[in-house]
Amino acid sequence: MDSQNQVYGLPRLNEPAPQFTANTTHGPKSLGDYRGRWLILFSHPADFTPVCTTEFMAFAKAHKDFQAIGCDLLGLSIDSLFSHLAWTRNIKEKFGVEIPFPVIDDLSMKVAKAYGMIHPEAGDTSAVRATFVIDPEGILRAMVYYPMTNGRSVAEFLRLVTALQTSDAKGVATPESWKPGDMAIVPPPRTAADAEARAKKGYEYTDWYFCKTAA
Structure with a gap:
């Protein structure tokens, strides 16, 4: 530094x-x-x-x-x-x-x-x-x-705080331009077994690393 x-x-x-x-x-x-x-x-x-x-x-x-x-x-x-x-x-x-x-x-x-x-x-x-x-x-x-x-943009900071609160409460991440009511991102799997099971967990499934859920 x-x-x-x-x-x-x-x-x-x-x-x-x-x-x-x-x-x-x-x-x-x-x-x-x-x-x-x-x-x-x-x-x-x-x-x-x-x-x-x-x-x-x-x-x-x-x-x-x-x-x-x-x-x-x-x-x-x-x-x-x-x-x-x-x-x-x-x-x-x-x-x-x-x-x-x-x-x-x-x-x-x-x-x-x-x-x-x-x-x-x-x-x-x-x-x-x-x-x-x-x-x-x-x-x-x-x-x-x-x-x-x-x-x-003041509206962006209002959105950001809401997104952070949602992440804390639901254990999710939020995608670009997320707003309340939108689907959130399921955090990436940490094990091979979790990755394999993703398709059967009821998420909006695109691939093992990319799943969405209601927030």
Whole structure:
């Protein structure tokens, strides 16, 4: 690992997410506050920027959908609490959208560095568009990075959390563009006997390694 990666951190999937305690627009928050619920922690380059504004409005409009699946939202940028408050108030005034989730004040870059959100070669020391999905046990389950110039699809993160919950509950994998109601993928067999028996287990059978089941 090179020195830059050591400085800015590289969180890893299926390991505990980095702990943090930070001031937010909803008061102090820590990772432990979200224990028992799913969490999407997402960063944006800066307040009062147009692409970030569209993302925040999209997350705000989908907030009830995330809540319905037991998932909270938490934003972050390397801006002050006062900047966050001014920006979220501006979004409400100019666009009629109220931001219902907290936004972390991270002027120290402590949280951003812990999660590897700072990519100097992407532009400057602003946080890139990073998104982290953390499960109820505090385990990092997914992370996605976007460039400064392009906004995220909020609907994809809602789909992703739902897919992860389905995989956990049913012991299945989900195919490309899976959504609730679609068939899921049966995990590959682990023994020759299991592979041989696949055709007789009642799955939607294509071959020993490719079977689907209701999720």
